[in-house]
Amino acid sequence: MKRVLLIIIVSIAISCQSSDDGNPILPNVPVNETVFLNNPSSLPLLSPGGSIAINGGILGIFVYNLNNNQYYAYDRACPHLTLQECNTPMVINDGLNMECSCDGTKFALALGGAPQSGTQFSAREYKVTKNGDTLIITNF
Numbered sequence: 410m411k412r413v414l415l416i417i418i419v420s421i422a423i424s425c426q427s428s429d430d431g432n433p434i435l436p437n438v439p440v441n442e443t444v445f446l447n448n449p450s451s452l453p454l455l456s457p458g459g460s461i462a463i464n465g466g467i468l469g470i471f472v473y474n475l476n477n478n479q480y481y482a483y484d485r486a487c488p489h490l491t492l493q494e495c496n497t498p499m500v501i502n503d504g505l506n507m508e509c510s511c512d513g514t515k516f517a518l519a520l521g522g523a524p525q526s527g528t529q530f531s532a533r534e535y536k537v538t539k540n541g542d543t544l545i546i547t548n549f
Contacts (some may be wrong), residue, residue, distance in 0.1 A: 412529065416496060430530075430531075430533055430534070431530075432464060432487065432488055432530045432533065434489065434490065434491055434530065435467060435484070435533055438467055440465055440466055440470070440480075440513055440535050440543070440546060440547055440548045441465075441545075441546070441547050441548075442463060442464070442465040442470065442545075442546040442547075443543060443544070443545055443546070444461075444463060444472055444543070444544040444546065445542060445543055446542040446543065446544065447539070447542045453474075454472060454474045454480070454544075455474070456474065456477075457474055457475065457476050457477055458473075458474065458504060459473075459474045459514060460472060460473040460474070460501055460504075460518065460545075461496055461534075462485065462498075463546075465546065466484040466485065466486070466535065467484050467485070467492070467533070468484065468485040468486040468492075468496070468497075468498040468499075469485040469498050470482050470483065470485060470521040470535065471485060471499070471501065471507060471518070472486060472537070472544065472546065473485045473518045473519070475511070475519055478539075480537040480539060480544055481517075481518065481519075481521070481522070481534065481537060482534065482535040482536075482537045482544075482546045483518075483522045483532040483533060483534055483535070484532065484533035484534075484535070485498035485499045486498070486499070486533065487499060487509035487510075487514065488510060488513075488516070488522075488524075488528070488530040488531060488532050488533055489509075489514065489524075489528040489529065489530050490509065490511060490512070494511065495509065495510070495511035495512070496524075497510040497511055497534070498510065499516070501518070504518075505517065505518060505519070506518060506525060507522070507532055512525050514528055516531065516532040517539060521534060522534050535547060535548060535549070536548065536549045
């Protein structure tokens with residue numbers, strides 16, 4: 410009986426670590442990326458409001474510095490369109506929003522990727538852990 414209970418608890422714990430954000434449109438992919446803040450390519454992340462694009466996720470990942478203590482990471486795939494409908498990564502044009510390259514829908518960088526129009530899904534967010542001068546980006 411204890412063994413069955415242990416298996417159930419472990420199964421629940423593993424399922425809670427999924428990146429499933431309730432979005433049936435985007436596929437779930439493993440994410441485990443490292444960003445070194447002392448790398449010249451990461452220079453924009455040293456200031457609040459700065460962002461960079463890195464490889465990983467579905468169509469790449471945006472990393473955004475909110476306030477030097479909190480960083481966000483979002484997939485660049487448009488969360489409301491299938492990859493067959495749009496396989497072009499989102500862009501940042503105004504420093505405040507990610508914009509879907511296929512239809513212009515915007516998602517707020519500082520608000521957890523919240524849509525700025527009528528679409529149902531937020532941008533797919535990944536967990537960011539800061540350890541000194543290193544950011545570790547993973548699935549939740």
